[in-house]
Amino acid sequence: MDDFTNREVLPPRSVQEALDLGHVYHDQLVAAMPGLLVHRGDTILHCSNTLARLLGYETVESVQALPSAMALVPEDDQHTEEDVYTRCLTGLIRSQVRRIKRHRADGSIQWFDQLMESVDWGGQPAVMEMLTLMRPLAANAELPHQEQLLQAAIDAMPNGVLMLDRDLNVEGANSEFYRLWDYPVGMFPPGTAVGLILTYNHSRGDYGDVPCEETVAELCSRFRVKGIYNSERRVPNGRTLDIRNAPRADGGYVITHHDITDRKRIEDELRQAKERAEAILKELRETQRQLIVQEKMAALGQLTAGIAHELKNPLNFVNNFAELSGELLDELLELLEPLNDHLDETTHVDVNELAGSLQGNLRKIADHGRRADNIVKSMLAHSRGGGGEWQTTDLNGLVEEALTLSYHAFRAQDRAFNATLERHFDLMGGEVKLVPQDISRVLVNLFTNSFYAVRKRQLTCGDTAFAPLVSVTTLAGESNVSIRIRDNGIGMPPMVIDKLFTPFFTTKPTGEGTGLGLSLSYDIVVHQHRGRFDVSSVENDHAEFTITLPRTATALSLGERRKT
Amino acid sequence: MTLGILVVDDEPDIEDLFRQRFRAELRRGELVFHFAASAEEALQSLNSGLQPEAVLVLSDINMPGMSGLDLLERLRVETPDVPVIMVTAYGDIENRRRALDFGATDLVTKPVDFVALKKLVHSVIEQKNAA
Numbered sequence: 001m002d003d004f005t006n007r008e009v010l011p012p013r014s015v016q017e018a019l020d021l022g023h024v025y026h027d028q029l030v031a032a033m034p035g036l037l038v039h040r041g042d043t044i045l046h047c048s049n050t051l052a053r054l055l056g057y058e059t060v061e062s063v064q065a066l067p068s069a070m071a072l073v074p075e076d077d078q079h080t081e082e083d084v085y086t087r088c089l090t091g092l093i094r095s096q097v098r099r100i101k102r103h104r105a106d107g108s109i110q111w112f113d114q115l116m117e118s119v120d121w122g123g124q125p126a127v128m129e130m131l132t133l134m135r136p137l138a139a140n141a142e143l144p145h146q147e148q149l150l151q152a153a154i155d156a157m158p159n160g161v162l163m164l165d166r167d168l169n170v171e172g173a174n175s176e177f178y179r180l181w182d183y184p185v186g187m188f189p190p191g192t193a194v195g196l197i198l199t200y201n202h203s204r205g206d207y208g209d210v211p212c213e214e215t216v217a218e219l220c221s222r223f224r225v226k227g228i229y230n231s232e233r234r235v236p237n238g239r240t241l242d243i244r245n246a247p248r249a250d251g252g253y254v255i256t257h258h259d260i261t262d263r264k265r266i267e268d269e270l271r272q273a274k275e276r277a278e279a280i281l282k283e284l285r286e287t288q289r290q291l292i293v294q295e296k297m298a299a300l301g302q303l304t305a306g307i308a309h310e311l312k313n314p315l316n317f318v319n320n321f322a323e324l325s326g327e328l329l330d331e332l333l334e335l336l337e338p339l340n341d342h343l344d345e346t347t348h349v350d351v352n353e354l355a356g357s358l359q360g361n362l363r364k365i366a367d368h369g370r371r372a373d374n375i376v377k378s379m380l381a382h383s384r385g386g387g388g389e390w391q392t393t394d395l396n397g398l399v400e401e402a403l404t405l406s407y408h409a410f411r412a413q414d415r416a417f418n419a420t421l422e423r424h425f426d427l428m429g430g431e432v433k434l435v436p437q438d439i440s441r442v443l444v445n446l447f448t449n450s451f452y453a454v455r456k457r458q459l460t461c462g463d464t465a466f467a468p469l470v471s472v473t474t475l476a477g478e479s480n481v482s483i484r485i486r487d488n489g490i491g492m493p494p495m496v497i498d499k500l501f502t503p504f505f506t507t508k509p510t511g512e513g514t515g516l517g518l519s520l521s522y523d524i525v526v527h528q529h530r531g532r533f534d535v536s537s538v539e540n541d542h543a544e545f546t547i548t549l550p551r552t553a554t555a556l557s558l559g560e561r562r563k564t
Numbered sequence: 565m566t567l568g569i570l571v572v573d574d575e576p577d578i579e580d581l582f583r584q585r586f587r588a589e590l591r592r593g594e595l596v597f598h599f600a601a602s603a604e605e606a607l608q609s610l611n612s613g614l615q616p617e618a619v620l621v622l623s624d625i626n627m628p629g630m631s632g633l634d635l636l637e638r639l640r641v642e643t644p645d646v647p648v649i650m651v652t653a654y655g656d657i658e659n660r661r662r663a664l665d666f667g668a669t670d671l672v673t674k675p676v677d678f679v680a681l682k683k684l685v686h687s688v689i690e691q692k693n694a695a
Contacts, residue, residue, distance in 0.1 A: 309626075312653035316674040317577050324584050373675055380656075 032132070038119065040089065040126040042068040054112075054133055056105035069127075072102045074109060080175075083185060088118045088127045092184055099134065099148060110134075160241075160257030168194040168223055171252060180257050181235060195220055206235065223253055232260070240264045308379045315373050322365035329358055378514040393436045395429040395481055396474055402443035403472060409444075410451040417455050422471035429476045433552045434529055442521040446485045446545050447472075449517070452508070453489025453543060460490070461540075480531075482548040491539040500535060525549070567689055568616040570598045572606040572623040572635065573651070585678045603630035607638060618646060620688055622672075625652040625659065633666055640667040647688050651676060 035051025037044070047063040055072065057063050066072065073081045077100070087093045095117040104110050111134035119128040151172065154161045160177035164170060170192040178185050181201075188197055198216040201207065207215050223245060233241050242258040333355055340348060403421060411417055447470065454468035473484040492500070492507075499505045501522040506515035525531045525547050537543040571582055579599045589595045598614050600606035603623070610618065621639060625632035636648050647669040652659065655673030663671045669688060672681055 309653045312674045313575060316653070316676055317575075317581060319675040320581055320585065320678065324581070328584070369675070 034115075034130045034132040037063075037069065037129045037131065038121055038126050039069040039085075039129075040121065040124065042070075044069055045121055045126055051131060054131065055102065055110070056108075062105075069129075074101055074103055077101065084116070085127050087184065087186075088116060089125050091118060091125065093186060094118055096186060100131075102131070160259075162194075162255045162257070164194055164223065164253045164255065166251030168220060168253075170194060170197070177257060180239060180241060180259055194223065223255070304379050308376045311372070311376050315369055315376065319366060319369035319373065322362050322369055326359060326362040326366070329355065329362065375514050375516075378516040378520075389435065390433055391436055392431045392433050393439075395432050395476070395483075396425040396427075398436055398440060399423075399425070399443060399472055399474060399483055402440050403447055405440075406444045406447035406451065410448060410455075414455065417451070417468075419451060419454055419468035419470050422469065424471065424473040426474045426476040426481075429474045429481060432481050432549060434549060435524075438524045438528060439549075442524050442547065443483070443485075445517045445521050446547075450485060450487035450489060450543070453491070454487050455489075457488070457490045457540065478551075480548050480550045482546055484544060484546045486542060486544040488542050491541050491543045492535075492537040493539050497535055497537060501533070566593055566596050566616050567620070568596050568598060568614055568618040569685070570600060570606060570610065570614065570618040570621045572600045572603060572621065572627070572632065574601055574624065574627045576601065586682070602627055603632065603635035606635060607642075610639075610643065619692060620685065621646055621648045622651050623648060625650055625654055625663070633662060636663065636666045636668055647692065649684065649688070651681075 033050045035054045036046065036048040037051055038046035044064050044066060047060050049060055052058075052060045052063045055063065069085070070078065070082065081100075084093065084096070088096075093116070095115065098114045098116065099111065100114045101109050101111050112131040113134055114132075115130040117128045117130075118125050120126070121128075151174075154163075154172070154174040155176075157174060157176065160180040161172075161174045162170065162177050163172045170188050170190055172190055173188065175185065177183075178187070183197075183200075187200075195216050198219050199212060202210075202212045202215060233243055235241060239259055239261045242260045244256050244258070246254045246256070248254055340351075343351065400423070403423070407419070407421065450470045451468075454470060458466050458468055468488065470485070470487045473486075475482045475484070496507060501519050502515075503519040504515040505519075506513035522533050525533045529549050531547060531549040534546040534548070535544070571578060579597075582597055582599075583590065586595055586597070590597070596616055598609060598618060600609055606621070606623070623632040623635055632650055632652065636650065639646065639648055648667070650663045650668045650671045651674065652671065653674040655671060660671045670684060672684070
């Protein structure tokens with residue numbers, strides 16, 4: 001209610017009092033009249049007499065002489081007003097009612113109630129401001145002033161604030177809220193249903209391709225959750241917002257939006273840095289482990305090579321003298337031949353028996369010497385670990401070559417042997433970086449073992465229908481390739497599998513195997529090529545060996561390290 | 565004609581081995597073996613003049629003191645027309661390459677296959693006689 005209407009009007013008691021009252025009424029009247037200001041850009045197009053007086057200027061001309069309408073705006077509002085004027089000129093704001101402050105001629109501040117509209121002025125849009133003095137009377141001023149204080153307070157907050165009433169209609173929002181969500185300032189005036197904001201979000205694609213009504217309804221229902229409701233959201237402009245919903249005592253809600261984009265980014269960067277560091281550490285540990293293994297292997301290799309070489313010298317004598325003694329014995333017997341007639345029957349038998357035993361023993365010494373020589377040769381091959389070069393190699397070609405080679409080699413020793421060879425080559429096998437010499441050695445080793453196993457089963461099972469089968473499969477992956485060799489031979493019990501890669505462990509009869517083949521193969525695959533060696537077997541059913549090799553091994557070549 | 569062969573090896577038993585292995589040739593008087601237990605001794609006896617003169621040197625590589633490869637280098641300079649065959653336990657590619665680079669006629673690995681060695685000795689001597 002207005003004080004003017006309630007005031008009892010008394011007749012003036014003197015001329016002076018009448019004049020004074022006249023001034024008062026005039027002033028009050030003037031104060032109640034709106035002033036008009038029209039401007040576009042830096043040009044003030046129109047200023048009413050009333051406005052000039054309200055602003056404390058003598059004449060309209062002195063207002064129009066100002067550089068622009070912005071000259072009337074106090075510094076702290078400059079930015080906002082410029083923005084609002086621009087929006088008004090570009091038609092984003094058709095009309096708006098606001099409470100604003102302006103400089104008076106004497107530099108003091110005057111509050112106004114403003115009706116701002118976009119008008120057509122000489123064929124072009126212009127900003128029209130109708131300014132009425134904010135009435136200084138307490139009853140009128142109090143409430144809007146508190147609202148202003150509130151608005152000023154929430155505007156000053158670093159967080160986006162949206163206030164909703166109990167029916168989820170907008171009561172107010174601060175500029176940060178508009179900024180964070182990329183809404184045009186003043187887009188959602190008080191009274192707007194929050195559903196409308198959400199619908200707008202949906203229309204610009206915030207929620208992706210989801211049905212509009214259901215999504216909005218679901219989001220609205222979240223506002224109604226009692227107690228504090230926190231969530232994190234990414235908005236389309238790339239910000240991550242921490243949204244907290246605090247119900248108010250009066251049934252409304254205060255929803256604060258905290259921009260945590262930077263924090264998130266830093267957290268992400270930190271996490272990534274941590275993951276990178278951990279990955280590097282893991283790789284370092286792995287490399288260190290590999291290096292230790294390689295050092296050990298290299299040291300062991302050198303030791304083995306030294307021992308093997310030293311053994312060759314005595315072996316040279318053992319083998320040669322054994323053979324020689326055999327020859328000498330033959331010569332001796334030849335020389336003694338004429339004496340045989342002088343011996344009695346028993347002595348003759350004894351002499352022949354002794355000579356036979358002697359020959360047999362010498363043959364055994366020579367045989368075992370050769371066996372020792374083979375072991376020494378294998379040990380040397382083992383310790384060298386291959387001196388081959390890393391080459392980009394056609395996988396399937398290498399496997400085929402090794403298979404053919406081993407099959408022919410095996411058949412050369414055992415003409416009766418035949419086996420079905422099955423090849424399942426992955427045509428995407430392509431090229432792999434490896435040491436072909438060494439991998440070939442591994443493959444020949446495995447194929448030969450398979451042939452041995454199927455042959456053994458064929459000879460021992462007593463089933464004439466048994467068909468030896470050896471199959472090889474290559475599988476090409478993105479970063480690695482695998483070669484699987486499977487046979488239907490005698491297989492291995494778990495106890496044997498456990499010891500499979502132990503040097504000098506063999507299941508072959510003494511003299512047939514050195515027990516170094518798989519140990520060497522394991523070295524080549526795992527240590528040299530950083531690959532994997534998998535074994536599975538069921539006794540008297542099958543055995544399966546799988547080698548997995550990385551396409552590009554970064555390992556140091558063991559051979560190169562050992563060449564010293 | 566009797567041909568002299570110098571065998572250089574630090575193992576004393578090598579003497580028995582060669583004498584027995586080549587007993588037929590020795591009995592027939594085709595060959596005479598000289599033995600040296602070190603490279604130094606080999607150089608000394610070559611310089612002092614062996615009878616009959618050595619037409620072939622068989623040398624070990626790993627020996628205390630001067631190695632067989634050092635001896636080979638010296639002999640290439642001092643007696644370039646006497647072929648040298650290395651006899652070694654270290655018959656790896658690297659050693660073989662170095663021995664052949666230094667001018668060895670061939671390299672035989674221990675344990676020695678005397679059937680092959682005999683063939684080699686005969687072919688070397690024949691080549692030498694032809695030349």
